Amino acid sequence: MVFSCCSVCTVFLSQTAAHQRRSELTAIALPSFADRSVMTGQSACAPEEGAIRINVGGFRRRLLSKRLSRFPETRLARLLRCRSKESILELCDDYDDSENEFYFDRNPTLFPYVLHFYNTGRLHVMDELCIFSFSQEIEYWGIDELFIDSCCSGTYHCRKMEPEETDWDDKSEESSTTSSFDEILEFYNDAGKFDKQPLGSVRRRIWLMLDNPGYSIPSRLVSIFSVVVVLGSIATMCMNSMSEFTLPDADGSGPREDPRFEAVERFGIGWFTFELLARFAVAPDLLRFFEHPLNLIDLVSILPFYLTLVINLVAESSPALANLGRVAQVLRLMRIFRILKLARHSTGLRSLGATLKNSYKEIGLLLLYLAVGVSFFSVMAYTVEKEDNEGLNTIPASWWWATVSMTTVGYGDVVPGSAAGKLTASACILAGILVVVLPITLIFNKFSLFYKRQKQLEVVMRSCDFDGGIKEAPSVNLRNYYAHKVKTLMASLSNMSRSSPSDHSLNVSLH
Numbered sequence: 393m394v395f396s397c398c399s400v401c402t403v404f405l406s407q408t409a410a411h412q413r414r415s416e417l418t419a420i421a422l423p424s425f426a427d428r429s430v431m432t433g434q435s436a437c438a439p440e441e442g443a444i445r446i447n448v449g450g451f452r453r454r455l456l457s458k459r460l461s462r463f464p465e466t467r468l469a470r471l472l473r474c475r476s477k478e479s480i481l482e483l484c485d486d487y488d489d490s491e492n493e494f495y496f497d498r499n500p501t502l503f504p505y506v507l508h509f510y511n512t513g514r515l516h517v518m519d520e521l522c523i524f525s526f527s528q529e530i531e532y533w534g535i536d537e538l539f540i541d542s543c544c545s546g547t548y549h550c551r552k553m554e555p556e557e558t559d560w561d562d563k564s565e566e567s568s569t570t571s572s573f574d575e576i577l578e579f580y581n582d583a584g585k586f587d588k589q590p591l592g593s594v595r596r597r598i599w600l601m602l603d604n605p606g607y608s609i610p611s612r613l614v615s616i617f618s619v620v621v622v623l624g625s626i627a628t629m630c631m632n633s634m635s636e637f638t639l640p641d642a643d644g645s646g647p648r649e650d651p652r653f654e655a656v657e658r659f660g661i662g663w664f665t666f667e668l669l670a671r672f673a674v675a676p677d678l679l680r681f682f683e684h685p686l687n688l689i690d691l692v693s694i695l696p697f698y699l700t701l702v703i704n705l706v707a708e709s710s711p712a713l714a715n716l717g718r719v720a721q722v723l724r725l726m727r728i729f730r731i732l733k734l735a736r737h738s739t740g741l742r743s744l745g746a747t748l749k750n751s752y753k754e755i756g757l758l759l760l761y762l763a764v765g766v767s768f769f770s771v772m773a774y775t776v777e778k779e780d781n782e783g784l785n786t787i788p789a790s791w792w793w794a795t796v797s798m799t800t801v802g803y804g805d806v807v808p809g810s811a812a813g814k815l816t817a818s819a820c821i822l823a824g825i826l827v828v829v830l831p832i833t834l835i836f837n838k839f840s841l842f843y844k845r846q847k848q849l850e851v852v853m854r855s856c857d858f859d860g861g862i863k864e865a866p867s868v869n870l871r872n873y874y875a876h877k878v879k880t881l882m883a884s885l886s887n888m889s890r891s892s893p894s895d896h897s898l899n900v901s902l903h
Contacts, residue, residue: 444471445493451500452493459510466534468510502529514541523551585676599674602667605737606850615737618667622733625660628653629727657697664694664733685745686736693730696723739850743843750842751835758831762798765827769820770794776812784808798824 442457446468460469467483471494474480480487486495502525509515517526517540530537540548586592586599600607605615631637632653639650649657668690675681682688700723735741748755770790777784783806784790793806797820808817 444468445491446496447493448496448498448503449500451503453507455507455510462513463510463535465536467532470534498532499525499529502526506530506533506535509535509539513539515539515544516541517544517548519547523548527552582676589676595674598670599676602671602674618663619734619737621660621663622730624656625727625730628656628660660730661694661697664690664730668694689729689732689735692726693733696726696729699723739843739846743839743846746842746846747835747839751838754831754834754838758828758835761827761831762795765798765820765823766791766794769798769816769823772816773808773813773820776810776816777808781806781809781813784813794820797821799828800824 443454444457446453446455457472460472463469471480471483477487484494485497505515515530515535583596586596589595601611601614605611632649637650672681735745770787773784773793774787774790784793796803797817800821808814
């Protein structure tokens with residue numbers, strides 16, 4: 393409601409300023425082109441009988457100079473003041489000396505609105521027009537928006553402000569759809585690069601088997617095996633931290649890893665290394681290989697192991713570098729990043745990454761709300777509890793209490809004791825529920841949208857058939873062609889989601 397009132401006030405003020413500005417602009421009067429040509433002796437571009445001929449995309453009209461000169465800041469009025477053909481061509485696309493005709497390569501359907509402006513001094517906007525195309529057109533002709541008549545001004549400015557007020561869900565859907573199209577086209581173009589490489593057909597099959605889980609039975613088996621190895625590696629790392637699964641060292645210096653767990657760890661590293669090298673060997677574009685986030689995750693998952701080997705060798709060869717062993721211990725903890733390898737095989741994890749990437753505004757809004765709430769309630773709690781409560785005797789200490797209260801975690805390690813403190817805590821918890829729930833709902837809706845798009849993307853990729861190579865028609869724009877095919881597929885998938893489960897069948901090929 394407040395925003396609507398502000399919009400009405402903005403439109404009203406803009407209309408008032410428009411009337412004042414129109415009066416100032418129309419008060420300026422310059423001699424017509426014909427009169428000026430008499431004073432300067434110019435004849436190269438002088439119109440006959442004080443008029444000029446305009447050709448806008450095939451739409452031809454004869455305009456009187458005296459009407460154009462009423463608005464000296466517009467493009468056509470500036471043509472009247474040109475003294476050479478070079479200056480004329482700066483304002484129009486072409487000029488015919490013999491016919492004294494000016495050519496403009498513009499949309500002829502919008503030019504009648506410009507003509508109406510020169511005849512009446514007012515601009516009118518029809519509902520069926522695209523506001524931004526109309527705005528760009530009048531900007532090209534040098535016509536100020538302040539000339540829009542009062543009957544259309546309010547609607548015009550409101551429609552122009554609509555994209556800024558568009559629901560974020562529409563923007564997210566457009567973003568996710570565009571990114572899905574781009575991924576599909578990139579995937580298909582990468583598959584086509586193998587046709588120009590040695591052993592291209594074999595390399596493409598291996599690439600699809602490793603990079604496209606679910607494309608075929610071998611790719612499914614590789615995907616399942618990779619998931620089992622990842623989970624086994626994480627499980628052994630967790631069990632290795634338990635005293636029940638550790639063995640005493642031979643020299644009594646401390647516990648050591650169980651050889652069975654160590655064997656599982658080395659097997660996992662060997663598989664991860666082979667997987668990464670195989671993907672790199674058959675990659676369609678080696679220069680762009682590590683630009684993909686999933687390939688970077690594969691590299692990070694094995695890098696700590698090899699760095700630990702190097703550090704241990706260096707530490708053993710030089711006693712002065714024995715402290716590097718602590719660095720090796722820290723690197724061993726980085727093995728937990730292997731869990732991110734599941735993103736290659738999990739639609740949910742990839743959707744989560746896309747959601748976080750496209751929800752930075754909502755996440756920033758959530759952090760801002762929390763920061764304001766924590767700052768406010770921590771000061772309130774400190775004020776009422778500083779005398780009797782050691783856990784809230786400083787503002788920084790109160791930050792912790794306010795954070796766990798606003799997020800409704802409530803560890804219970806610090807609690808207010810006074811009645812005023814309990815009232816403050818109640819207000820903090822209620823504010824936290826409101827502050828956290830609103831942005832979280834927006835982020836969850838985005839996740840649902842990206843998850844649906846990711847599933848559709850997987851269906852498209854699995855339906856591609858490359859057995860016969862990539863056939864490209866010379867007369868067809870490949871990107872536009874497959875964008876059209878993908879849009880058709882997306883529409884069919886949307887219809888499938890509304891039908892009964894028994895009707896869900898798909899036999900689509902981009903070939």
